[in-house]
Amino acid sequence: MAIREDQNRFKSIVKGKVREDFKRFVTNGEMIGKREDEFVKIPLPKIDIPTFRFGAKEKEQGVGQGDGDNGQPQQGQGQSGSGQGEAGENPGEHILEVEISLEELAEILGEKLELPNIQPKGSSQMITEKNRYSGIAPVGPEGLRKFKQTYKKALARYISSGAYNPDDPKIVPIRRDYQYRTVKKTQSPHTKAVVIYMMDVSGSMGDEQKEIVRLESFWINTWLKKHYKGLETRFIIHDASAKEVSEDVFFKTSESGGTLISSAYKLCQQIIQTDYPTSDWNIYPFHFSDGDNWSGEDTRLCMQLLKEFFLPNVNVFSYGQVESKYGSGQFLKDLQKEFLDDQRMTLSQIESRDKILDSIKDFLGKGK
Amino acid sequence: MANLTLELELERKKICQIAKNCNLDFFETIFELINYDQISQFASYGGFPVRYPHWRFGMEYEQLSKSYEYGLSKIYEMVINTDPCYAYLMEGNSMMDQKLVMAHVYGHCDFFKNNIWFSKTNRKMMDQMANHATRIRRYIDRYGYETVEKFIDTCLSLENLIDRHSILNSAPSFKPAKNELRESDYTFAVEKSYMQHYINPPAELEKQKQLQIERMRVKTRFPEEPVKDILSFLIQFAPLEEWQQDVLAIIKDESYYFAPQGMTKTMNEGWASYWHSHMMTKHILNDSEIIDFADHHSGTTFMKMGGYNPYKVGIELMRDIEQRWNKGKFGRDWENCDDVRERKNWDKKTGLGRDKIFEVRKIYNDVTFIDEFLTEEFCVKNKMFVYKLDKETNKFVVDTTNFKAIKSQLLFQLANFGQPIIKIEDANFENRGELLLVHSHEGLDLQPNYMDQSMRNLFAIWKRPINLVTMMENEGAMFRFDGKNYTKHNLSDSKDPEMKD
Numbered sequence: 001m002a003i004r005e006d007q008n009r010f011k012s013i014v015k016g017k018v019r020e021d022f023k024r025f026v027t028n029g030e031m032i033g034k035r036e037d038e039f040v041k042i043p044l045p046k047i048d049i050p051t052f053r054f055g056a057k058e059k060e061q062g063v064g065q066g067d068g069d070n071g072q073p074q075q076g077q078g079q080s081g082s083g084q085g086e087a088g089e090n091p092g093e094h095i096l097e098v099e100i101s102l103e104e105l106a107e108i109l110g111e112k113l114e115l116p117n118i119q120p121k122g123s124s125q126m127i128t129e130k131n132r133y134s135g136i137a138p139v140g141p142e143g144l145r146k147f148k149q150t151y152k153k154a155l156a157r158y159i160s161s162g163a164y165n166p167d168d169p170k171i172v173p174i175r176r177d178y179q180y181r182t183v184k185k186t187q188s189p190h191t192k193a194v195v196i197y198m199m200d201v202s203g204s205m206g207d208e209q210k211e212i213v214r215l216e217s218f219w220i221n222t223w224l225k226k227h228y229k230g231l232e233t234r235f236i237i238h239d240a241s242a243k244e245v246s247e248d249v250f251f252k253t254s255e256s257g258g259t260l261i262s263s264a265y266k267l268c269q270q271i272i273q274t275d276y277p278t279s280d281w282n283i284y285p286f287h288f289s290d291g292d293n294w295s296g297e298d299t300r301l302c303m304q305l306l307k308e309f310f311l312p313n314v315n316v317f318s319y320g321q322v323e324s325k326y327g328s329g330q331f332l333k334d335l336q337k338e339f340l341d342d343q344r345m346t347l348s349q350i351e352s353r354d355k356i357l358d359s360i361k362d363f364l365g366k367g368k
Numbered sequence: 369m370a371n372l373t374l375e376l377e378l379e380r381k382k383i384c385q386i387a388k389n390c391n392l393d394f395f396e397t398i399f400e401l402i403n404y405d406q407i408s409q410f411a412s413y414g415g416f417p418v419r420y421p422h423w424r425f426g427m428e429y430e431q432l433s434k435s436y437e438y439g440l441s442k443i444y445e446m447v448i449n450t451d452p453c454y455a456y457l458m459e460g461n462s463m464m465d466q467k468l469v470m471a472h473v474y475g476h477c478d479f480f481k482n483n484i485w486f487s488k489t490n491r492k493m494m495d496q497m498a499n500h501a502t503r504i505r506r507y508i509d510r511y512g513y514e515t516v517e518k519f520i521d522t523c524l525s526l527e528n529l530i531d532r533h534s535i536l537n538s539a540p541s542f543k544p545a546k547n548e549l550r551e552s553d554y555t556f557a558v559e560k561s562y563m564q565h566y567i568n569p570p571a572e573l574e575k576q577k578q579l580q581i582e583r584m585r586v587k588t589r590f591p592e593e594p595v596k597d598i599l600s601f602l603i604q605f606a607p608l609e610e611w612q613q614d615v616l617a618i619i620k621d622e623s624y625y626f627a628p629q630g631m632t633k634t635m636n637e638g639w640a641s642y643w644h645s646h647m648m649t650k651h652i653l654n655d656s657e658i659i660d661f662a663d664h665h666s667g668t669t670f671m672k673m674g675g676y677n678p679y680k681v682g683i684e685l686m687r688d689i690e691q692r693w694n695k696g697k698f699g700r701d702w703e704n705c706d707d708v709r710e711r712k713n714w715d716k717k718t719g720l721g722r723d724k725i726f727e728v729r730k731i732y733n734d735v736t737f738i739d740e741f742l743t744e745e746f747c748v749k750n751k752m753f754v755y756k757l758d759k760e761t762n763k764f765v766v767d768t769t770n771f772k773a774i775k776s777q778l779l780f781q782l783a784n785f786g787q788p789i790i791k792i793e794d795a796n797f798e799n800r801g802e803l804l805l806v807h808s809h810e811g812l813d814l815q816p817n818y819m820d821q822s823m824r825n826l827f828a829i830w831k832r833p834i835n836l837v838t839m840m841e842n843e844g845a846m847f848r849f850d851g852k853n854y855t856k857h858n859l860s861d862s863k864d865p866e867m868k869d
């Protein structure tokens with residue numbers, strides 16, 4: 001198909017393999033979509049052909065519709081009035097909602113990743129037994145009668161006995177046709193795991209850094225959730241102080257302030273101690289930062305926490321450091337000094353957006 | 369007929385007949401049933417099966433197909449303005465969806481055939497596009513992929529510099545300013561004839577005449593009138609090689625082909641939605657489909673807070689017009705009536721609604737449509753407002769619900785179809801063969817970095833320095849790209865971007 005040629009050409013331009021002159025018109029946008037209950041953030045490269053066009057102001061004003069009085073804020077952002085220009089060129093197309101994804105998505109989801117060193121834990125390896133109404137039986141209370149199955153059975157009986165008349169498709173079930181839902185016991189071994197994400201949102205983390213961290217933790221989270229049923233997740237953001245937030249907030253928030261990494265570690269410790277006894281849980285803390293901690297004092301405190309609490313109690317502690325213009329990146333070096341050979345600690349450095357996939361492989365790649 | 373399943377074909381016949389009974393008048397419409405991959409491909413090609421090779425189609429395709437694969441969007445229908453009309457149905461859509469799409473498509477086809485802005489479009493564009501593809505492939509074979517691609521990119525950067533209003537006129541011709549030598553240019557006015565020799569002595573007269581001729585030779589302006597159709601001008605006068613000229617002509621042709629669709633988006637979608645809704649609810653739907661239909665229809669005409677949905681505005685305006693003309697809410701009596709209650713209960717039983725909307729779909733475009741039929745009552749009823757970005761909170765807030773403000777904002781968005789108005793003022797600027805462009809500033813600045821690059825691209829075609837007069841941050845400025853440097857001069861004397869010579 002000819003379109004494949006164009007598609008490949010586009011991809012190689014985006015990757016910068018050809019046409020260097022175009023590089024500055026490649027924008028790395030991304031979009032947040034909603035799939036089922038989860039937010040999906042998908043990177044979306046685009047090349048803009050420069051034309052004479054209006055500047056940003058155009059998007060600051062438009063006509064909308066809905067309840068509202070002067071000065072009342074509108075929901076959402078950036079849903080500015082379109083209906084002109086590009087969007088208006090092809091009237092035949094009718095798209096309900098556009099969000100775009102990249103091959104990286106497929107690549108990551110298809111990747112053989114795993115939670116390293118996962119162990120059967122949880123209520124001392126109890127096998128849970130669940131009752132589900134997924135079985136079918138010929139007897140049961142009327143309240144549990146399955147209409148569809150009963151009808152099918154009756155229909156089959158009619159057809160096989162030759163009584164079925166297509167022009168008057170009346171089906172009367174008799175007792176023998178009745179089908180009921182019934183309890184079916186399913187057994188499943190139980191392994192409990194919790195992943196705790198910690199993100200540095202301090203002032204030294206620029207928008208780009210935060211974006212990288214969010215993208216990476218998002219993908220890790222998406223992948224793990226898909227592959228480990230019943231995985232629990234907790235989210236912590238920190239600057240000079242730490243707080244637990246919802247998933248939604250974690251992926252959207254932007255704050256600023258100083259950095260005390262220990263604050264996050266302390267909160268994480270507290271969460272683990274109260275909610276996740278190590279005998280029952282596989283615990284995976286992930287921490288992302290630019291590595292620019294406020295003081296050596298605090299770093300020492302972190303090392304102590306890691307040594308005395310985290311490493312003995314968690315399965316693997318993962319630390320990802322994103323490169324930043326302002327940050328010294330000292331924290332990673334400190335960690336390397338202390339724990340380089342420790343199997344229970346995974347360190348990864350994320351230099352840029354393009355390295356996110358590699359970093360995820362560092363954390364979750366097989367053979368750890 | 370195409371590859372519809374028997375079931376769909378029966379429905380198609382039925383719907384086609386219903387559409388005809390509704391007095392819709394369309395070219396023969398051929399439906400093709402295709403899968404999502406094909407529909408993504410066609411959609412990225414602007415609806416056509418074959419286009420010239422270019423990465424931007426690949427970009428479109430990447431976005432469409434990926435977003436479909438991850439369940440984020442879905443193209444329901446696509447129709448192209450040709451004779452016969454081609455429309456695509458997607459495999460695997462529900463029967464109700466297919467019927468809805470067919471009804472909608474017949475609405476579009478009627479619009480394509482009858483709206484005046486489409487009267488000059490090439491209805492054999494399918495062949496034309498394939499033709500373009502062949503020509504460009506030939507150039508690629510001869511001059512190399514990258515050379516041709518680069519030139520296409522340059523052309524696409526100027527693609528919007530066309531004169532959308534010239535669609536109905538014949539090909540433009542560019543003339544230098546008239547250069548007649550008038551006696552009044554070099555003689556003094558004489559009240560009394562006997563003073564003639566004294567005021568205008570013959571010897572001096574001859575001298576003045578020569579001077580005037582010389583002055584005019586210098587001052588000859590070209591083109592005579594400012595040119596809005598910049599692409600056509602460049603094709604004729606820029607020092608291009610033959611193949612480049614042809615490529616530029618291809619870009620121009622396609623740009624003009626799509627222009628009327630951009631000019632009538634709101635009307636076209638409104639018209640098609642009006643008819644699909646009418647046909648579906650009155651004739652086509654069966655009981656089991658009504659909920660799905662309502663769900664889908666409201667999804668299409670749903671207007672997000674702070675969003676502009678042409679489907680919604682279009683269909684509501686169409687219905688409003690029909691209702692007004694049915695009840696006789698037009699003309700002098702109506703305009704002069706100030707009594708709210710009387711206006712509310714106004715019903716002259718004129719019953720002209722249907723006729724009126726047929727007339728509207730024939731002779732209006734989005735700008736004239738909104739200008740003429742958007743009424744204060746309509747805005748109030750539909751709770752329309754103008755929103756603005758509040759810089760402090762970075763949120764959009766309702767700025768005003770004032771009718772005039774809404775209308776002027778809408779018209780501004782639609783005027784020149786969201787594109788800045790830029791004209792060639794002088795193609796021999798400073799008598800050095802430079803190009804002088806003037807941007808008619810209407811409140812919005814041009815985006816500086818894009819302007820810079822577009823001027824470079826224009827230079828690549830014109831090969832002489834490019835000058836652009838516009839306003840930047842409330843100051844008149846002239847930007848200039850001379851092949852090496854990009855410079856800005858403030859025009860301190862006036863706020864008026866017109867150049868005086």
